[in-house]
Amino acid sequence: MPSETPLTVDDFDAIAYRAAALDDPTPVVAELIAAVERGPVEDDETAAHAFILAAEITERAGDLPGALGYARRATEVPGEDGLARAGYAELLVKSGREKEGRELFDALRPELLQDPHAPAYVGEALDACGLGAVAEEWLSVAARTIVEENQFGPEDDSDDLGVLDLLFAVLTERHRIRESMEFPHDELDGLFHEMEDALDEDEPVESGQALLYWPEAELAQVLQRWPERADIYGLDWLDHRTNVERTLAAWSSTGVTRIALIPGSMAGLLAYAAEAGVDPGDREAQADYAADRADGGELTEWPPQRNGACWCASGAKYKKCCLPRSRA
Numbered sequence: 001m002p003s004e005t006p007l008t009v010d011d012f013d014a015i016a017y018r019a020a021a022l023d024d025p026t027p028v029v030a031e032l033i034a035a036v037e038r039g040p041v042e043d044d045e046t047a048a049h050a051f052i053l054a055a056e057i058t059e060r061a062g063d064l065p066g067a068l069g070y071a072r073r074a075t076e077v078p079g080e081d082g083l084a085r086a087g088y089a090e091l092l093v094k095s096g097r098e099k100e101g102r103e104l105f106d107a108l109r110p111e112l113l114q115d116p117h118a119p120a121y122v123g124e125a126l127d128a129c130g131l132g133a134v135a136e137e138w139l140s141v142a143a144r145t146i147v148e149e150n151q152f153g154p155e156d157d158s159d160d161l162g163v164l165d166l167l168f169a170v171l172t173e174r175h176r177i178r179e180s181m182e183f184p185h186d187e188l189d190g191l192f193h194e195m196e197d198a199l200d201e202d203e204p205v206e207s208g209q210a211l212l213y214w215p216e217a218e219l220a221q222v223l224q225r226w227p228e229r230a231d232i233y234g235l236d237w238l239d240h241r242t243n244v245e246r247t248l249a250a251w252s253s254t255g256v257t258r259i260a261l262i263p264g265s266m267a268g269l270l271a272y273a274a275e276a277g278v279d280p281g282d283r284e285a286q287a288d289y290a291a292d293r294a295d296g297g298e299l300t301e302w303p304p305q306r307n308g309a310c311w312c313a314s315g316a317k318y319k320k321c322c323l324p325r326s327r328a
């Protein structure tokens, strides 16, 4: 019986997540496609997201032509915002169809001066198919164009937040790509760091904060022993990581800097509770254990690099693993 509740980004992410454990993810891709075709889907962006997920999984499984087909379908969703076209262009170049891919990238280039999301998705897609140098050039030209047209520096109290957002997005992606190419800092990289510092000062800065999370095996033990603690940790490993990632993203968006993750362990919790003379299943005792671990425990900085290993130890890149869990 088809469900009438529209499918969300989370629903598709939950399906796609299961592909990570499979040698052959074909059934998961088939399920994604069946779900998006059957619908109803929350909105067009969500439908495009489903096809992009199918393309990513298929590419990871080594089927480039298959991935290309799903990426093309993502571009055919009405109201697609450029992200899907960038992904399709990337796969075209990777498939040896460089001319077509480059044409598609060329068509997206004006977005760098329009859409604050574009620098990241255009830059990453170019970078991923070996065109990092093109990305660096385009982002440099875009940054200079914005600076020249607006005549402001980092000290300026410009009211035009849209332009500042766009400039910061361009400079951020440019800086990331130049670092990966091991370019020395130039004036625009300097401007990026000045803007970054200025943004930090604008926000209520809290000193570092750490969040306790349970690695997969530990979480299983905790939830088996105290199922009621699903109220704070989530129902399962997927749910737990979504909660953690959302909490940290929320902290970050309110200006908390120097965020860290601390892995908890059942053995550590039991030892802590025994020493403190408290019930280890108690909600408050677990919060105290987390606070205790935050003082001097092993900390993992968050967020990881987008292309670096995810903090959850899944083995996948952060941008393909827990990063998207904070969305929607």
Ligand SMILES: [Zn+2]
Binding pocket: 175, 185, 189, 193
């Ligand atoms: Zn730097």
Ligand SMILES: [Zn+2]
Binding pocket: 241, 310, 311, 312, 313, 314, 318, 321, 322, 323
């Ligand atoms: Zn992860």
